[in-house]
Amino acid sequence: MRIFITFTGPLRDQGPGTLNVPEGTTLAAVCRQLAAHAAADVRRHLLTAEGGIEPTLLVAVNGVGLALEARARRILADGDELLLMPPIAGG
Amino acid sequence: MVADEPGDEGLAPEELDRYSWQRSVAGFGDQGQRRLKAGSVLVSRIGGVGGAAATYLAAAGVGRLVLAHAGNLRRNDLNRQTLMTTAGIGRPRAEQGAARLRELNPHVVVEPLPENVTAANAARLVACCDLVVSAAPLFAERLLLNAEAVRQGKPLVDAAMYDTEARLTCVLPGGPCLACLYPAPPPHWSRQFPVLGAVAGTIGALAALEAIKILTGCGRPLAGTLWSFDTAGLTCRSLTIPARPDCPVCGSPRGP
Numbered sequence: 596m597r598i599f600i601t602f603t604g605p606l607r608d609q610g611p612g613t614l615n616v617p618e619g620t621t622l623a624a625v626c627r628q629l630a631a632h633a634a635a636d637v638r639r640h641l642l643t644a645e646g647g648i649e650p651t652l653l654v655a656v657n658g659v660g661l662a663l664e665a666r667a668r669r670i671l672a673d674g675d676e677l678l679l680m681p682p683i684a685g686g
Numbered sequence: 687m688v689a690d691e692p693g694d695e696g697l698a699p700e701e702l703d704r705y706s707w708q709r710s711v712a713g714f715g716d717q718g719q720r721r722l723k724a725g726s727v728l729v730s731r732i733g734g735v736g737g738a739a740a741t742y743l744a745a746a747g748v749g750r751l752v753l754a755h756a757g758n759l760r761r762n763d764l765n766r767q768t769l770m771t772t773a774g775i776g777r778p779r780a781e782q783g784a785a786r787l788r789e790l791n792p793h794v795v796v797e798p799l800p801e802n803v804t805a806a807n808a809a810r811l812v813a814c815c816d817l818v819v820s821a822a823p824l825f826a827e828r829l830l831l832n833a834e835a836v837r838q839g840k841p842l843v844d845a846a847m848y849d850t851e852a853r854l855t856c857v858l859p860g861g862p863c864l865a866c867l868y869p870a871p872p873p874h875w876s877r878q879f880p881v882l883g884a885v886a887g888t889i890g891a892l893a894a895l896e897a898i899k900i901l902t903g904c905g906r907p908l909a910g911t912l913w914s915f916d917t918a919g920l921t922c923r924s925l926t927i928p929a930r931p932d933c934p935v936c937g938s939p940r941g942p
Binding site: 603604605607639640649650651653655658659660661662663665678680681682683684685686 | 731733734735736821822823824825828845846847848849851853866867868869870872873874875879881886912914916923924925926927928929930
């Protein structure tokens with residue numbers, strides 16, 4: 596299935612793009628897949644040192660923000676639009 | 687006629703004239719103007735974002751503005767900190783900003799505070815005003831203000847930018863808060879970030895607008911929503927903020 600991914604903030608240059616993943620793929624697995632091919636300064640916005648989704652990364656699927664506890668177990672569906680927004684605080 | 691004497695509507699004749707173009711805005715009117723005059727706003731840092739917010743709040747006639755920003759102006763602040771002047775390099779930002787705003791609108795009480803938000807002063811700073819505009823370049827300061835605003839039941843407008851992107855949200859009593867989005871200061875945020883002054887100014891102006899909407903009841907402020915736009919392509923999106931029942935700031939029952 597195909598997942599459409601948009602990146603913002605410090606990750607904006609990573610996309611937008613599509614990712615082909617097997618049915619039943621979780622959001623966490625997608626983040627790990629993205630991080631596996633990324634430089635360290637990109638990977639750190641996606642994953643913690645322990646391999647979990649970085650808790651301050653804002654994540655939305657089809658425009659709906661996901662609470663922390665809902666992220667790890669979220670299973671994506673074909674055509675889902677994933678938005679990954681690292682935190683920004685420029686003032 | 688004494689311009690600074692309150693008129694029949696609580697507004698001096700000079701004020702009625704000064705604000706005449708906005709008093710005709712639908713839903714604003716003289717009542718909105720009086721509410722604005724009765725209101726007070728803390729602006730946390732008056733850099734590119736907060737300086738623009740403070741400018742439009744002063745122009746609109748907020749009764750009292752408290753400008754919290756430590757330190758002296760540097761030359762490389764001037765691509766975005768439009769409250770400042772070249773002549774002010776090396777001088778305190780808060781005092782310069784206050785002086786410029788008093789020149790813009792002498793009806794506004796402007797109080798400069800040469801301090802940034804800390805754990806030691808956050809409660810005092812939030813307590814001194816009706817509403818908070820949060821525009822510091824550090825998450826630690828934003829999260830401290832958020833926690834105090836929630837604790838004291840005061841609305842907070844949070845505006846931030848990076849490169850060509852900007853984000854805006856309002857934390858209103860009873861709603862989700864900044865800590866629902868960011869449970870801790872993000873470890874990878876860099877104090878040095880790319881800034882086009884016009885991007886900072888745009889989101890600062892929108893932050894002022896949200897504050898005006900909250901203070902006057904005119905319009906519908908952002909609530910429970912993170913609004914973002916990217917000026918590179920002029921695209922925008924709204925993201926529902928997922929409230930966290932276990933949020934240590936807003937998810938627990940509050941004390942009296």
